[in-house]
Amino acid sequence: MNRGLWNRETVAAILIAAYLPMALFWLWLEGTDALARLGFTALVIAVWHLVFMLTRAQAPSLAAVTAAFAIAMLAPEDLGIFRLALGISFGVVMGELVFGGWGRNVVHPATVALSFLGYGFPTAAWPVLDAPIAWAAIPAALIGMATGVMPAQVIAGAVLVAGGAAAAGLLGEPALLAGGIVLVLLVADPVTSAITLPGRWINGALYAALLTLFATGWAGAAPIQIAVAAALLTSLAAPLLDEAVLALWVAQRRRRHGRT
């Protein structure tokens, strides 16, 4: 305990606890099928964590469970074991482990895996998640925000913009439900979202804006697919948002004090 209670694994454990309401509703509605998918995904990710621990001495992380949960829930259906394993391996290795493990990654491994599966096998059908799961995302987000493991500004920014778009009639119910689930699972991630406060507001708003844009302009795309694509672009933009906010802050200080 020489570094305090709040280390990386505590954050991962609280994140898992926050996802529990969604996980319970999802398992309850989808049954043993979902449980098998979750187990298989977790197994593949665990193998890769083990490989990187043995070859590079990278400590494995509980965050593997959150990634496994997001992939198992959102991945396209009827891919077959081999292709699913390929997508998971790509996402976990290229999205997270080569950068040095959870906490140093730029994009969420689940986002990478889902995008890989989505663009690599465009014929596979995306899952349709029922409304109760989307409603369970609200307590998940509340637990995450209350304990501080999910950036509240990101969620607030996204809810504001998405609410405005829904009120204007631009965002239909399916896209809204899928967007909410993906917001909690992939976008409001403590590692890959923006880190500065204004950057976080913009991060959330950007996600909702992209979601609205894709929902109105991308013909023939499934709601989950739209949300995952928006999440991928948002997480790629997050470092840029931070950089811009920091540059503005430095410029402001220089104007006020004559130096940084």
Next chain:
Amino acid sequence: MPQVPSYWSTLTTPLIRQNPVTLQILGICSALAVTTSLVTALTMSVSLTVVLTLAAGLVSVIRRHIPDTIRLIVQIVIVASLVIVIDQILQAYFAEISRALSVYVGLITTNCLVLGRTEAYARHHPPLPAMVDAFGNGLGYSLILIVIGGLRELLGKGQLLGAQVLPLADAGGWFTPLSLMLLAPSAFFLLGLLVWAVRSLYPAQIEQPEYAPAQLKSPAE
């Protein structure tokens, strides 16, 4: 005086150890754009190797007569003339491939790899070593292009050089094409994996990290 390297080592070091694409990340614009199939990758490799070798020879022959102030213009004029010749030959004899390559043959003119070799090597060496070095670098570039082009065509369509190698699931086989491989990002992934592999083989090529994370004080053990 440093020992003059042999022709053999001048030719072979740029193949893998000092490969211009994986070590200096030069010429990747065309490497990414033309590698959707093996045929275009091969054509591009041959075109670039020919242009690079001839340009290095020409620049080397007149290296004592090029005024320093306008040397880049002179080099680009030489490279561009050769590229135009190659482009015309492709259009005349391989019209279909020429269409598939579109502007990328023309863009050999601005390929950093060509200008880098003529500027850094051919300007300071006699014609024969210059041409051997250019040929080796052309072969190194070709190697990367052929590996990436082959992988992308094989995984994206199950074909090699247009012939079906892996039986497709649609036609009763087992292979489901990974259509991501035909999109541009996959070339980045493959090139990244290739660079990773080469740098694992030669750890001296690993770049120093720009930032080091603050070291936590570990407890006395």
